[in-house]
Amino acid sequence: MQKILKDAQKAYKLLSLQENCSNNEAKSLIDRGLVSVNGKKLQIARALLSPQTKFQIQKPNAITEIFRDSQILALAKPAFLTSEEVAKSYPQWVLLHRLDKETSGILLLVKDQSEFHLKAKEAFKQMQVKKHYIAIVEGILEEECEITAPLLIKKGKSAKVEISKNGEGQKAITKIRPLEISGKKTKLDIEIKTGKTHQIRVHLAHLKHPIIGDTLYGAKPANRILLHAYSIALLGYNFVCPPPEEFTFKDNL
Structure with missing residues (x-):
């Protein structure tokens, strides 16, 4: 448990690495409600998560x-x-x-x-x-x-x-x-x-x-x-x- 907490990183930083985008872009995706983990919407951009976390990103439909x-x-x-x-x-x-x-x-x-x-x-x-x-x-x-x-x-x-x-x-x-x-x-x-x-x-x-x-x-x-x-x-x-x-x-x- 201690090792997991030690290795944990902020969600928006992990997302920026996964999506090859800036930290600000990653934080904006989370704040807009577009990012999920295991089928549940990610609520907090600064939440500490395992580096192995896989994110799912929704794209808004067209108007x-x-x-x-x-x-x-x-x-x-x-x-x-x-x-x-x-x-x-x-x-x-x-x-x-x-x-x-x-x-x-x-x-x-x-x-x-x-x-x-x-x-x-x-x-x-x-x-x-x-x-x-x-x-x-x-x-x-x-x-x-x-x-x-x-x-x-x-x-x-x-x-x-x-x-x-x-x-x-x-x-x-x-x-x-x-x-x-x-x-x-x-x-x-x-x-x-x-x-x-x-x-x-x-x-x-x-x-x-x-x-x-x-x-x-x-x-x-x-x-x-x-x-x-x-x-x-x-x-x-x-x-x-x-x-x-x-x-x-x-x-x-």
Whole structure:
């Protein structure tokens, strides 16, 4: 044991040797959630690991265009890119909403301060936007349910959201419907009436069924957080983006 600790090196340095890249590039890969060891996402770039460690690196899928007209641009956002990083590729457009970095699926952009932009923002405010997500969670969920626990957002370097214990906080409504059960995992269809920070993730963790890979809210590590923005409908538009292959049940989920 002492020899292993003595020979151990920082993860990003070992990765830079394996991939023949700079230490900064290796650290960035780890920080972005793209590096796994034995099927589990590596969380800490400075973690001490054996020199024999073998890393697996995921490459984000390409951004693909679902629909475009003069008012709206619908994109399929891959996991491991922030919404802001996606938007940089489309300088004539601005984000209408956001998805978490590891959440894949439909992302909408509009022309800044256009008439449609203002109408769309009001539709979100009035809860007139219909959004469905697909998630795979830990444990078995057999019944439909609606979660209305209000949320408290803790400010800091990174967002962390909690359920309000005194009933105060931001209104949040999440409806869940089981689609498929495999072993001790459940695939869910999720409809949200509101779009608060980490709403789905926190509400599912509140049910004691965190999303696979969502270590921030109590799940075991995995290659990514298995949450996908499947469909969105607003102001006469209706877009669908099928989930990637990791949402097909496999033994290694």
